[in-house]
Amino acid sequence: MTSVSKDTIRDVYATTARRYEMILNIYRALGVNLKKWRESAFERLPEIERPRILDVAVGTGTNLPYLIEKYPDYQEIVGIDYTPQMLARAKKRIAENSWRDVHTCLIDANGMSEHIKGKFDLVISTYALSIIPNSPIVLKEIRNLIEPRGYLMLLDCQKFTGLLSIFNPMAIRLSKVLGGNDETYSVPVSDLAAKMFNPISRRLLYSGMFYEDLYQGIIT
Ligand SMILES: C[S@@+](CC[C@H](N)C(=O)[O-])C[C@H]1O[C@@H](n2cnc3c(N)ncnc32)[C@H](O)[C@@H]1O
Numbered sequence: 052m053t054s055v056s057k058d059t060i061r062d063v064y065a066t067t068a069r070r071y072e073m074i075l076n077i078y079r080a081l082g083v084n085l086k087k088w089r090e091s092a093f094e095r096l097p098e099i100e101r102p103r104i105l106d107v108a109v110g111t112g113t114n115l116p117y118l119i120e121k122y123p124d125y126q127e128i129v130g131i132d133y134t135p136q137m138l139a140r141a142k143k144r145i146a147e148n149s150w151r152d153v154h155t156c157l158i159d160a161n162g163m164s165e166h167i168k169g170k171f172d173l174v175i176s177t178y179a180l181s182i183i184p185n186s187p188i189v190l191k192e193i194r195n196l197i198e199p200r201g202y203l204m205l206l207d208c209q210k211f212t213g214l215l216s217i218f219n220p221m222a223i224r225l226s227k228v229l230g231g232n233d234e235t236y237s238v239p240v241s242d243l244a245a246k247m248f249n250p251i252s253r254r255l256l257y258s259g260m261f262y263e264d265l266y267q268g269i270i271t
Contacts, residue, residue, distance in 0.1 A: 114130075
């Protein structure tokens with residue numbers, strides 16, 4: 052168990068929700084182009100017929116337009132998040148766009164498989180596991196919820212390694228407004244995922260501070 056609590060992170064997002072998209076734009080101005088990496092991650096997703104999709108920590112629903120464009124024949128999209136204020140924005144986005152069969156669930160990603168029925172052909176999580184406490188448990192939860200040959204896409208940040216690690220304290224300070232902290236950033240999410248799911252591709256971005264991973268199938 053981590054000492055950073057899930058409620059601390061939820062409190063951060065409760066106050067940040069209103070400014071979330073603006074904060075992303077500020078990062079972009081600093082050269083951290085989360086939007087561009089998001090777009091290219093979705094472009095690189097495989098073709099899947101009528102997928103049932105789970106977005107873990109859907110936030111304000113930023114991924115939804117990309118998912119719907121990529122998979123117009125989707126069966127269902129479920130977005131879960133633990134912060135009511137973030138999810139309220141996602142719900143508003145869904146209603147404004149009249150998207151069919153897109154559902155949201157206010158639950159903790161730790162333990163989400165108790166609340167969600169059935170399996171998913173595609174699970175995604177973007178810019179989230181690095182700040183969610185106990186992310187190894189979340190990976191196990193994803194394993195419970197994904198079809199045996201289903202796809203998993205993770206897009207997130209991690210600590211710099213090697214010489215660039217001198218920039219880690221600064222990077223973590225800059226991400227504090229989005230719940231960034233040394234403890235959850237230090238979890239090697241990508242390495243752990245590669246032991247549970249078959250890696251298909253891995254791309255490092257921004258000198259290795261961000262990664263985009265695609266997996267297919269559970270390693271049994
Ligand atoms: C940086 S935002 C990312 C949102 C979205 N995935 C995106 O790419 O814009 C991180 C999200 O993780 C959510 N979160 C944090 N802890 C969580 C938990 N334990 N379970 C589910 N969601 C959580 C926050 O509420 C927030 O919406």
